[in-house]
Amino acid sequence: MSEARDGVRQVNESGALDVGARVGFAASGVLHLLIAYLAVRVAFHRSGKSPDQSGALATLAQNAAGKVLLIVFVAGFLALALWQLSRVFVTREVTDRLQSGALTVVYLAMGWSALSFVRQKGRSSASTSTDFTATVMKHSGGRWLVAIIGLVIIGIGIYHVQKGIRTRFLKELREHPGAAITWTGRIGYGAKGIALGIVGALFVIAAAKHRSSQASGLDGALSTLRHAVAGQLLLTLMALGLAAFGVYSLARVRYGRV
Template sequence: MIDKRPGDAADRLTDSDWFERLARAGHVVSGLLHLLIAYIVLRLAFGDPGSADQSGALSIFASSTGGRLALWVAVVAFVAMALWRIAETIVGPHPSEPRSDDDDGIFDRAKAGALAVVYLAFAWSAGQFAMGEGKSSGQQNAGLSARLMESTAGKAVLVVAGLIIIAVGAYHVYKGVSRSFFDDLRIGDDNQAVKVTGIVGYVAKGVVLAGAGILVVVAAITADPSKATGLDGAVKTVAGWPAGQFLLVLAALGLAAYGVYCFVMARYARM
């Protein structure tokens, strides 16, 4: 019998143990990517070249046959996570492990929908690199920014996009400082290891994202698309500061902490 409502299909999907395992694998892949980005940032701190973003991390996998196979596994995991977030958008957060104090209002559903888009983008990027067609995210961002800067409306779109990225970064910082990330876990906030990795990871990722968003706004105002290259641009801008090396080492440690936290999510996330 075919489900008549999207909510029925979403409920059935989230009741599947095998599908939940696939979705949790998305957290594992995300953790690995953040650890690789942290490694690239650390190398940049000491003068080595590289692209300090998702494309740089994916290119490391794409350099070998085994790595490309791992990328296809990542595609499946990311698609599964995206579908899970779509289910949360339809039926509310944590459909298989709800709590009485859960707020399934429009903000939580919108956040789940936005994360679904993010994971689908991750899956697309991983698939492109698996097929040997992956491109630098920074170069693509700069190219798109250059086209948008050809018109006033395009510049306005860039400013709005930058402000959204800044807001997302600020939300990450808030989530880390307030320790509200424990709301997403099925363990208590008395676990010190999880507390430290969560706080450090969320704050570090938030600061890096906010920096990338600020550069997008600056790029739109100054009509300089080279500044709108995303995470990679933010990291390389910091590298040119007097205390750049020290700050990049801190950023690498913070991103690595977020990567470790992703592994915690894979095991303990409420889904």
């Protein structure tokens, strides 16, 4: 058992994994900046792709150079997934293990999604969420499961907001990045937490109304903001917050602890 743990630790500390994970941070940063750009277009009634991960990936996949960049992103997300998987076996705290396990799944999903758009088989996040919700609610107890998923997403959103307010994200960094990056992290985590909270609420509403179309992911969350009172302002502020998260992710290329 100790030999296996030592092997995992060697993988965790390898230079190649370090470089790959930083590529993943850069990929996450670029995607969030693109999502913010698409959200601003929606706020000002300009046509464009959905302001979510699938919309950002579809934007990059429009030409050959973008597809090459997506392939690099796939490698980066796989490296991040491998890094988080290694932390599951190396980290002692149970909560840290659970978080690393969840992030492993998230990064694998992001890598698969990017690869799907390279292969021209990508689907919108909204349709994926809607189809998943519809499939689950066909089964006995499915509505309860969708509601529980929504509550879990809301919980993750609250965690992100607290992480931003209390600057808990600084422990992800190997050195203090300075006041400017700290504030982008605060704003970015807060905005992402609010967005996730709205996504979770839409899942709960979908379960309550037995209407799978309500659960439409980040695209649906931002559309909800757009149709609220002062929606244009709210959506613009959310876009700036997501852009801040993108900038913080790019800063992790230099300052991130791997």
